[in-house]
Each structure stands twice: as C-alpha cells, then as structure tokens.
Amino acid sequence: xxxxxxxxxxxxxxxxxxxxxxxxxxxxxxxxxxxxxxxxxxxxxxxxxxxxxxxxxxxxxxxxxxxxxxxxxxxxxxxxxxxxxxxxxxxxxxxxxxxxxxxxxxxxxxxxxxxxxxxxxxxxxxxxxxxxxxxxxxxxxxxxxxxxxxxxxxxxxxxxxxxxxxxxxxxxxxxxxxxxxxxxxxxxxxxxxxxxxxxxxxxxxxxxxxxxxxxxxxxxxxxxxxxxxxxxxxxxxxxxxxxxxxxxxxxxxxxxxxxxxxxxxxxxxxxxxxxxxxxxxxxxxxxxxxxxxxxxxxxxxxxxxxxxxxxxxxxxxxxxxxxxxxxxxxxxxxxxxxxxxxxxxxxxxxxxxxxxxxxxxxxxxxxxxxxxxxxxxxxxxxxxxxxxxxxxxxxxxxxxxxxxxxxxxxxxxxxxxxxxxxxxxxxxxxxxxxxxx
Amino acid sequence: xxxxxxxxxxxxxxxxxxxxxxxxxxxxxxxxxxxxxxxxxxxxxxxxxxxxxxxxxxxxxxxxxxxxxxxxxxxxxxxxxxxxxxxxxxxxxxxxxxxxxxxxxxxxxxxxxxxxxxxxxxxxxxxxxxxxxxxxxxxxxxxxxxxxxxxxxxxxxxxxxxxxxxxxxxxxxxxxxxxxxxxxxxxxxxxxxxxxxxxxxxxxxxxxxxxxxxxxxxxxxxxxxxxxxxxxxxxxxxxxxxxxxxxxxxxxxxxxxxxxxxxxxxxxxxxxxxxxxxxxxxxxxxxxxxxxx
Numbered sequence: 001x002x003x004x005x006x007x008x009x010x011x012x013x014x015x016x017x018x019x020x021x022x023x024x025x026x027x028x029x030x031x032x033x034x035x036x037x038x039x040x041x042x043x044x045x046x047x048x049x050x051x052x053x054x055x056x057x058x059x060x061x062x063x064x065x066x067x068x069x070x071x072x073x074x075x076x077x078x079x080x081x082x083x084x085x086x087x088x089x090x091x092x093x094x095x096x097x098x099x100x101x102x103x104x105x106x107x108x109x110x111x112x113x114x115x116x117x118x119x120x121x122x123x124x125x126x127x128x129x130x131x132x133x134x135x136x137x138x139x140x141x142x143x144x145x146x147x148x149x150x151x152x153x154x155x156x157x158x159x160x161x162x163x164x165x166x167x168x169x170x171x172x173x174x175x176x177x178x179x180x181x182x183x184x185x186x187x188x189x190x191x192x193x194x195x196x197x198x199x200x201x202x203x204x205x206x207x208x209x210x211x212x213x214x215x216x217x218x219x220x221x222x223x224x225x226x227x228x229x230x231x232x233x234x235x236x237x238x239x240x241x242x243x244x245x246x247x248x249x250x251x252x253x254x255x256x257x258x259x260x261x262x263x264x265x266x267x268x269x270x271x272x273x274x275x276x277x278x279x280x281x282x283x284x285x286x287x288x289x290x291x292x293x294x295x296x297x298x299x300x301x302x303x304x305x306x307x308x309x310x311x312x313x314x315x316x317x318x319x320x321x322x323x324x325x326x327x328x329x330x331x332x333x334x335x336x337x338x339x340x341x342x343x344x345x346x347x348x349x350x351x352x353x354x355x356x357x358x359x360x361x362x363x364x365x366x367x368x369x370x371x372x373x374x375x376x377x378x379x380x381x382x383x384x385x386x387x388x389x390x391x392x393x394x395x396x397x398x399x400x401x402x403x404x405x406x407x408x409x410x411x412x413x414x415x416x417x418x419x420x421x422x423x424x425x426x427x428x429x430x431x432x433x434x435x436x437x
Numbered sequence: 438x439x440x441x442x443x444x445x446x447x448x449x450x451x452x453x454x455x456x457x458x459x460x461x462x463x464x465x466x467x468x469x470x471x472x473x474x475x476x477x478x479x480x481x482x483x484x485x486x487x488x489x490x491x492x493x494x495x496x497x498x499x500x501x502x503x504x505x506x507x508x509x510x511x512x513x514x515x516x517x518x519x520x521x522x523x524x525x526x527x528x529x530x531x532x533x534x535x536x537x538x539x540x541x542x543x544x545x546x547x548x549x550x551x552x553x554x555x556x557x558x559x560x561x562x563x564x565x566x567x568x569x570x571x572x573x574x575x576x577x578x579x580x581x582x583x584x585x586x587x588x589x590x591x592x593x594x595x596x597x598x599x600x601x602x603x604x605x606x607x608x609x610x611x612x613x614x615x616x617x618x619x620x621x622x623x624x625x626x627x628x629x630x631x632x633x634x635x636x637x638x639x640x641x642x643x644x645x646x647x648x649x650x651x652x653x654x655x656x657x658x659x660x661x662x663x664x665x666x667x668x669x670x671x672x673x674x675x676x677x678x679x680x681x682x683x684x685x686x687x688x689x690x691x692x693x694x695x696x697x698x699x700x701x702x703x704x705x706x707x708x709x710x711x712x713x714x715x716x717x718x719x720x721x722x723x724x725x726x727x728x729x730x
Contacts, residue, residue, distance in 0.1 A: 066694075070694050070695075076483050077484050094697065097481065140560060201643055398691065405677060427497075427501070
C-alpha cells in the first residue's frame, strides 16, 4: 500500500495511542464528531478495543460532515480509504450510487459471522439506509429528528403562559404575536432551516418533497418543494421574519447559541440539541413535538431523521473486514445504543435500546426526551415520509438555503423562491443522473 | 551600455533553469493540464467512471444565470479589495516615510497583519462583527444601526472586503515604503524650494515615480483577490447571504469539494484561469504604457 501524508498522520496517531499493538488487525474509522460527542465516540472505541484482543479500531476526526465525506472520497481516490466512514444522511444517495467503492453492511456482517439482526432497528431509521430489496447498506449510527424547544422563563417574562398549546403552527403564530407584544425580542429561532422547515415539514404533512417517492424509486426524480403546503408555511415564516417574530441567524445551527443563552423563546432544532441545551441553559426549558399546520396535508404524519450512518469501504483484506463486522455488531448492541441515546439525545435506533431506556426510568427523570421517538414512530411511514434519497443533496441544500434567505430578507415571495429552488435543484439532479448512469 | 553574460554550450544554462522548470511543471502545468482534461468529463465522486461530454460542462455553466452573476460579484469584490488594500497602504507608507525617528517600529507593527493567515483573519473579523457576540455589532446597535450581515448582502460584502484587505495592506505598505525611500530627495527638495506644498509634490512627483510599484501591486492584488481570498469568505459568509459573496473561486471549491462535481469544478478553474490571464494581459497592454520606469 502506498504511504501518503494522511497515512503517515494516521500512523503517528496510532503510535500515540496506548492501545495500539502491531500484532492486532487495525480498523480505521473516520468520523465527524468533536467536543462532547467526540469524547463519547472515543469512549465507545476504547471499550470495544478493551473488550477483545484481535482487533484495534483507530478513530480519527476528519472535520464536519461534509469534510469527512470529502476526506473519505479523497482517500478512496488515493487508495488510502478507511475501513469505516461516517456519512451524513444527505450523502446517502452519493454513497449508494458508488457501487464498487462501498461494501454493503449486510455483506460485511454475513462474511464476518458476527451476530447481527437488521430487524432490531426501528423501521423509519432502517428504511433510510436499506436498498429497495430490503438489504441494509450502511449501519445507522446517530439519528435525530426536529422538535420544538421552549424557554419557559422567556414565556413568563413576556407574560405568556408557558404551558400554552404549541401543537400547531396556527397556535404558535398567535403565541409569537403575544410574545412580541410582551417585549420578547427573539420569539422564534431555528437551526438547519431546510432540514426542519422543508424536508421534515413535507414528511410531517405527508406531501412529497421530490417525485419518485422522494428519490427512493429512481435517479430521475424532480423536486416538488414548491407545493402549496410548503409555500403556505414559508409565507407565514417570511411574514414572521419581517415582523421580527422569527429571527434568522444562519444556515447551520448558529441559532443554538441564541437559544441556549436565553435570548430566544422558541427554537426548532434537532432532538440531539438536548445535550447542549441541558449543559448550558440557565433557564427552565421543555421540549414539545414539532408543530404542524392544522388542516394541511395529513399532518401530523411522522418526521424523518437527520444524522449519519457508517459505510464500509472496499479495498481491504478479509481479516480486516472481520474486525469491521465485530465492531459494527458491538455498536448495534442494545447496551451501547441505550447509553448513546441517553448521553446524546440521539434517537434510540433499536427498539430494544428504547425499551431498556424506558425501563431504567430515564424518561421519567428527563421528561420530554421521548417526544422525538414518539413523533417519529407514531405512524407507519408513507412514501412521502420514509426519507429523502437525492443526489448532490448537499449542494441542493445550499441552493435551498440561498432561496430561503431571499424570503427572510423580503426579496422574493415564498412561491418565487421555491420555484427557483426547484428549477436550480433539478438541474443538479439531472447532472447527478448523468454522472451515475 | 547593456552588459550581456553569454554561456558557452547548452548544458549549464539548461541546468540552471531546470529547478524553475521542474517546479512550474509539477505545481502549475500538471495540475492545470489535469483541470483542462477533467473539464471535458462528467465523473462520479469516487472516480469509478467518467463520461466524455466535450464542452458540455462549459455550456452548462455559462447558461446558469447564477454563475454569470458570480462574475459581477467577483468584479465588485476584486475592485474593492484592490482599492481598500492599496490606498490605505500608500497613505500609511507616506506617513511612515515622513517620520524621522521611530519609523522602524511603525514599519514592524504595520507588517504584522501580513503574518495572519486569511482564514484566521476571517475569524478575527467575524468575532468583531458577529451579530450576537461581536463588539462592533454591539456598538452599532447602541447607535441604532441594525447590523445583520447574515441577511444583508451589502453588509456581508463589506465585511469580507475589509477582512480580505486588512492583511494585504501590510504587504502593499512594504512595497510602497521601499519605493518611497528610493525617490530621489533632490527632486523633492527642488520642488519644495519652488514653493510646491507637500500634497502637490506628492501628486506631481512622488506618485508618478511610484508608478512601477503601483502597477506591480495592482496586478498582484487582483490575482490575490481572485484566488487567495477563499479562506476569508469560507469562514465569514460561506458565499451567502443568497449568493452575494459567492466569488468565482469560492464556487470552484463549493462545487468541487462540497458537491463532488469535479467536471464542473474543473471547467470553472479553466474559465477562471482564462479570466485572470486575460486581465493580466490587459493590464500589461494598456496600463503599463502609462508607467514610467
């Protein structure tokens, strides 16, 4: 194998790790987690390494989700790819189309002989990462879904009852007006606008985001995010932005800082925001299901996941794949999953882990942490709410972000912006189709 | 009289220029050739298959109104960066040149920002102008100005221009300062005796004598604004809001490294290469005529 700079860096990281012993088979694992999440991943890897003596998993952080995917692809092109690569849900279509670069998880598991039951995973999570004939292609790792976070102290300060009903956007709209009137400067803030207010919005109201079952049924899919339901929601959000009731802070999760510091009253964010909010918030908060428009589509249907899964890359020895299989089996075990769910606020992605968590009394001690689970699993997913599988989706999200900014700034109407997003996104989908046919 | 050194034979001169040729070949001609080659294909991200499409990548780009708009954004950005980094540099150099004592200290202090990498400079400016924690945003707020570069394209452009120019002022200062030192004192003194005041001497004598330096900096700064400002834009605005700070080189990155669309990204690199080449030719053909060496 050719040694490159990356290889050398990895090698030096290995030397520094006290666990590395050269007699053991090494498994490289590239991920995108820093901070608290990074520590938790490190702890998982350490526990696995200590639990047996045949394999050593070497974890390394490769930047944010986009950068990690990019590092994996660059690694593959230079024949320096890791065994396991963390890929966010947006990159799923890219990975699925890369036959010859990826080794499906069901194959790895069958060859390694590790105990593994794909049916242990809850349907809405598994569905995202399985092929059309039901085979698991990548291992679900961290999954979350958007919920509504409430700063109860801010409600009190503005003279609004913090227990007020926030189940629908109609009611949220009235509440925003009351909050604003009560002197609240930042009634509503959001993270991941496209994911929450378009992708999940569409699933939750059971309206299509893209044709061909949101891309699950073929590469010749077209965006349908300029539908009536989406435009209605974005028009309302645009009005709230103009009235200073919805404050735009940026394309990623910048709004988290505003909410955690107590500036904002309501925050639409991933359920995985729990760890950070719990650690930093010096106010009384609670969590509610994501609101829906009463009377629009079939709301509430179910929300979809965000997060990442683990892909196994081609080009390594059979012995090494055995180690990969062992590690993935360890990760999917119920104990590891339950601990991960409780520590992070990510969903318990196996049914057993959810039950174990409930039995341990976690939901009673931390009320609201099961809302995300209920919201995702209450109804059987439809073709519109199974998830999204679109090529070049990272770029399409960029386009959506730009068009949403045009709405918030008042430069375009919601209809104009979404028509333009559809047109621009479809061009990229056609290019992806050409490149992967 | 011009002096010429001539070599006997070919070996030695070839050997002497070899390092430069090798470096150019490895770091310029090879990657540029690759870009031209890849711009003719549509490839999947992993490089498993490539389809020859001729000039389709170019027609795809040029038919995209957002890509064409990016040319205008780039032009505005580079003109502003060039102005904002050269004018203050010249002003500071003139002031430092007038100092009799302590000009060394000022010189050193003024050169410092050049040592800061563009991405780091971006973060520094971001901290000051961040809508939530930025100290300058806070002052603007107390003055009643609602600073929000996250939604206001003009403010975002202003911020990336300032952040890109800041470190560059040092570089330009250095060249202007050296050039000012080379202006013959006798000419200035003669003009002073004739009664020309400082600014008149500056515009009629000093500035024309600085023209070779100014021209050199003009070319270098335009190239800088086109290619090296990526880090600043990436850390501050990531091209937004909408597309107000998406300059050509940022789009090369976004399509190539985020979108994994190497065909389009390569085609953009080729177009960028042509644009900058053309600009440099224009500068040499038309502006250099007005330079006095």
